[in-house]
Amino acid sequence: KNQVEQSPQSLIILEGKNCTLQCNYTVSPFSNLRWYKQDTGRGPVSLTIMTFSENTKSNGRYTATLDADTKQSSLHITASQLSDSASYICVVSAAYNTDKLIFGTGTRLQVFP
Amino acid sequence: GAVVSQHPSWVICKSGTSVKIECRSLDFQATTMFWYRQFPKQSLMLMATSNEGSKATYEQGVEKDKFLINHASLTLSTLTVTSAHPEDSSFYICSASGPTGLPYEQYFGPGTRLTVT
Numbered sequence: 689k690n691q692v693e694q695s696p697q698s699l700i701i702l703e704g705k706n707c708t709l710q711c712n713y714t715v716s717p718f719s720n721l722r723w724y725k726q727d728t729g730r731g732p733v734s735l736t737i738m739t740f741s742e743n744t745k746s747n748g749r750y751t752a753t754l755d756a757d758t759k760q761s762s763l764h765i766t767a768s769q770l771s772d773s774a775s776y777i778c779v780v781s782a783a784y785n786t787d788k789l790i791f792g793t794g795t796r797l798q799v800f801p
Numbered sequence: 802g803a804v805v806s807q808h809p810s811w812v813i814c815k816s817g818t819s820v821k822i823e824c825r826s827l828d829f830q831a832t833t834m835f836w837y838r839q840f841p842k843q844s845l846m847l848m849a850t851s852n853e854g855s856k857a858t859y860e861q862g863v864e865k866d867k868f869l870i871n872h873a874s875l876t877l878s879t880l881t882v883t884s885a886h887p888e889d890s891s892f893y894i895c896s897a898s899g900p901t902g903l904p905y906e907q908y909f910g911p912g913t914r915l916t917v918t
Contacts, residue, residue: 720905731805731894731909732845777844786905787833787898791844
């Protein structure tokens with residue numbers, strides 16, 4: 689069964705600190721993996737998208753890694769800001785249907801001053 | 802670029818009435834649009850996929866007669882919740898993809914909060 693699991697479920701950090709969110713998936717055959725940021729009451733916003741051949745991609749203070757062999761990904765946030773408080777969702781697509789997004793349950797990040 | 806809007810952003814309606822939600826791609830042609838539903842503290846759940854000019858493809862368990870989807874143009878899709886009931890209260894989000902966007906990318910709208918009383 690195609691699944692995407694994220695950890696931790698929630699995370700609290702202080703402003704300025706770094707953090708790393710984890711994503712494990714069982715989707716096969718793999719096509720691509722995305723990380724989205726979703727503010728409360730808003731739609732998801734794309735942070736990164738990686739295909740099989742990519743093992744790292746950055747977007748400002750966000751850096752995603754992908755290990756397609758172990759089917760793991762991480763999202764590293766550097767020098768966190770209060771505006772980083774949101775849910776971060778790992779989403780994977782299978783090669784036979786790249787339009788069908790398989791969502792993780794998300795990590796709820798709270799950044800405190 | 803690649804902006805998707807939704808209207809309204811929130812709506813309250815009485816049980817038994819119908820509600821229409823619009824999804825527009827503002828600066829690109831959306832050959833495919835997707836409608837999702839999200840309940841509190843849960844992931845987005847795909848309801849249906851629509852291609853411009855074609856009938857929508859609904860996910861298993863989604864009533865096509867209750868959730869009417871129209872994708873009449875390359876920039877507009879509508880979702881009509883017919884005979885709404887309180888259990889239809891949810892956050893509805895659309896997304897769009899098209900030939901001018903990044904490969905595999907879906908661009909999400911800001912969502913519509915529906916409350917049925």
